[in-house]
Amino acid sequence: MALQQSDPNRCDDESESTMTNHDTGGAASVDRDDEALAPEQMMALLNDQQRSVQGQMGGFVPVIMLTWGVVWLLGFGCLWLIDGLQPEFGIPPGVAITVFCVLLVVAVGVSTFLGVRSSRGIRASSASSFTGAVYGMTWWVGCVAIAAFGGALAVNGMDRELANIFYPTAYVLFSGVMFIVAGAIWRAVPSVILGGWTVLVAVVAPYFGYPTHYLVLAIGGGIGFLALGVASAVHLRTLRTKASAPASGARTRA
Numbered sequence: 017m018a019l020q021q022s023d024p025n026r027c028d029d030e031s032e033s034t035m036t037n038h039d040t041g042g043a044a045s046v047d048r049d050d051e052a053l054a055p056e057q058m059m060a061l062l063n064d065q066q067r068s069v070q071g072q073m074g075g076f077v078p079v080i081m082l083t084w085g086v087v088w089l090l091g092f093g094c095l096w097l098i099d100g101l102q103p104e105f106g107i108p109p110g111v112a113i114t115v116f117c118v119l120l121v122v123a124v125g126v127s128t129f130l131g132v133r134s135s136r137g138i139r140a141s142s143a144s145s146f147t148g149a150v151y152g153m154t155w156w157v158g159c160v161a162i163a164a165f166g167g168a169l170a171v172n173g174m175d176r177e178l179a180n181i182f183y184p185t186a187y188v189l190f191s192g193v194m195f196i197v198a199g200a201i202w203r204a205v206p207s208v209i210l211g212g213w214t215v216l217v218a219v220v221a222p223y224f225g226y227p228t229h230y231l232v233l234a235i236g237g238g239i240g241f242l243a244l245g246v247a248s249a250v251h252l253r254t255l256r257t258k259a260s261a262p263a264s265g266a267r268t269r270a
Contacts, residue, residue: 076130078252081245085238087123091116092184092234099227147201155194162186181222181229188233189218206244206251213240 094112097105166174166183174182195211198204217236221229 078245078249080127080130081241081248083126084123085241085245087119088241089234089238091119092230092237095184096227096230096234100231151194151198151201154197158190158194159187162190177226180226184230184233185218185222188221188237189215192216192218206247210240210244 094107094115097107098109098112099106162183166179166186169182170179192211192214195207195214197211199207199209199211214237217233217240221232221236223229224232
């Protein structure tokens with residue numbers, strides 16, 4: 017049986033064909049990669065991801081703001097009802113203070129729970145984690161400092177009526193300043209506006225005297241939180257509309 021002799025020219029042609037096909041496939045792969053990493057598409061992808069993160073982190077803001085608005089209205093309203101409608105009607109101080117404290121605990125619990133849920137699945141950098149931790153601790157430091165400062169004023173002659181003005185006003189004023197700081201750190205203009213409004217309410221309320229200042233704090237602060245809650249809901253709806261628009265357009269083109 018005769019053996020077939022291989023043709024060198026044929027082998028060279030096959031090798032060149034294989035190399036050509038390989039090179040063409042590689043070029044096509046590179047072209048596809050270049051097309052996938054086009055600047056316009058990358059920018060659109062980044063914008064979509066940013067809107068998604070903003071929507072996730074801001075999804076609970078309206079609920080938190082509305083909760084605090086109700087707490088301010090009811091809590092400071094109860095404190096005002098201790099003497100605000102005397103002698104026709106009055107709430108015992110112990111009951112009013114208990115209701116106020118319970119409402120605060122509920123608001124803090126809701127804010128903490130929803131805040132943790134909103135950041136689930138989002139990896140924060142060490143710098144942002146440090147900023148958030150320091151900001152959170154500053155709330156506790158400020159509240160304890162106000163209580164200690166008020167105690168020192170009481171030792172030096174501050175009476176009960178003046179203490180009723182000092183403590184709520186000081187805490188509201190401190191809260192307003194912290195809202196402004198939060199807005200500056202996280203570039204949240206609504207927080208800056210709320211902080212400025214809260215500071216204004218805290219400064220104006222004492223001029224109405226006891227117990228009317230409680231009513232000013234209830235209405236002024238409550239309206240501020242409720243207004244921000246509504247504005248946040250509208251802003252969140254706008255973000256979701258923008259995020260769904262590209263997907264709807266892609267389905268239409270398909």
